Amino acid sequence: MNIKFVLKQYVKxxxxxxxxxxxxxxxxxxxxxxxxxxxxxxxxxxMPYSMEYLYNELSKQxxxxxxxxxxxxxxxxxxxxxxxxxxxxxxxxxKYVIVCDNYLPVASCNKRSQTxxxxxxxxxxxYKKFGRDAMDDVPYYYRxxxxxxxxxxxxxxxxxxxxxxSAMHLPKETFWPIGVSRTDQFFKEEYKERCKEKFYTQYPxxxxxxxxxxxxxxxxxxxxxxxxxxxEIEKLSRELGDEYYxxxxxxxxxxxxxxxxxCSMPTEELLxxxxxxxxxxxxxxxxxxxxxxxxxxxxxxxxxYTSKRGFYLDSSELPGERVMTSSExxxxxxxxxxxxxxxxxxxxxxxxxxxCDGSATDRIISLLVKEEL
Numbered sequence: 106m107n108i109k110f111v112l113k114q115y116v117k118x119x120x121x122x123x124x125x126x127x128x129x130x131x132x133x134x135x136x137x138x139x140x141x142x143x144x145x146x147x148x149x150x151x152m153p154y155s156m157e158y159l160y161n162e163l164s165k166q167x168x169x170x171x172x173x174x175x176x177x178x179x180x181x182x183x184x185x186x187x188x189x190x191x192x193x194x195x196x197x198x199x200k201y202v203i204v205c206d207n208y209l210p211v212a213s214c215n216k217r218s219q220t221x222x223x224x225x226x227x228x229x230x231x232y233k234k235f236g237r238d239a240m241d242d243v244p245y246y247y248r249x250x251x252x253x254x255x256x257x258x259x260x261x262x263x264x265x266x267x268x269x270x271s272a273m274h275l276p277k278e279t280f281w282p283i284g285v286s287r288t289d290q291f292f293k294e295e296y297k298e299r300c301k302e303k304f305y306t307q308y309p310x311x312x313x314x315x316x317x318x319x320x321x322x323x324x325x326x327x328x329x330x331x332x333x334x335x336x337e338i339e340k341l342s343r344e345l346g347d348e349y350y351x352x353x354x355x356x357x358x359x360x361x362x363x364x365x366x367x368c369s370m371p372t373e374e375l376l377x378x379x380x381x382x383x384x385x386x387x388x389x390x391x392x393x394x395x396x397x398x399x400x401x402x403x404x405x406x407x408x409x410y411t412s413k414r415g416f417y418l419d420s421s422e423l424p425g426e427r428v429m430t431s432s433e434x435x436x437x438x439x440x441x442x443x444x445x446x447x448x449x450x451x452x453x454x455x456x457x458x459x460x461c462d463g464s465a466t467d468r469i470i471s472l473l474v475k476e477e478l
Contacts, residue, residue, distance in 0.1 A: 225259055232387075232418060239415075334403055337434060353366055399445035
């Protein structure tokens, strides 16, 4: 057990249950600022991709927009608490608060009913279990509710609602199948071309090669990340030869520990570049289906992962071949470039992603403008 991580959770519980509610209560009697929209996140030092497109579009509207973005994992305790306290002052006056992940300050108090909290979430579909359905996501000793006060969660299809409701312990009525804002970019040709131009400018050695992106899921927790499959992917890269270019891109929390990513571009910009995605249990598969390109699931720990974490979907639904041993990987990868079952992938998309059509952000903004929440 990571003692530092556990102590941090207890500090979180104390701050959430005692300090932040006091600050909020001191400011909640002031009038709501009807045009105030706050974007808040505790996992990044800059605007998260999941909120960026909505932020850019909403900035064109008649709103006062504030950002409260701070990476609690890397910031000092003093700066973290200072940031939380300032957020609570503004939270008490805000009309809308927009988040895309667990954000402790939002859940720390009994908020005013006039303030609406919109949870964009950072993942589409419903693949591996998460939140209250997964042992790794919420430590058994944690007593807070990081999803309290959420008024609306956007999801990628109606089919996903029961799974999100179970994971987040929120009523089904909280989840609206109006699409996921972050996916809108993948329907815009200029965005995809810009990503490709950026990649080939930075990595000209990849020109005229088949680009394979390996993007494994985040395992463990922020204090104890786990990486599986890196040696096998290194071997695959050597075996495939010069016709292929393999990109390794780890989750940011994993990269801090393992330092294995060989491309500096963010994962979302690499999806339009890649000709194939290799992953394991990452929800990135749902976004990649928008692009209609092959996926291979390399899952050497499938039996163990299934017993410990579990899934919401049947693995037979997955839009690609599942590989459990490194000896099969090369042949499956080569085969899937020509024999990928696109019809199956499209059915998968229709089931889990049918609300993502390039206009999710417009629908979210419409809800705000019309005050339909």
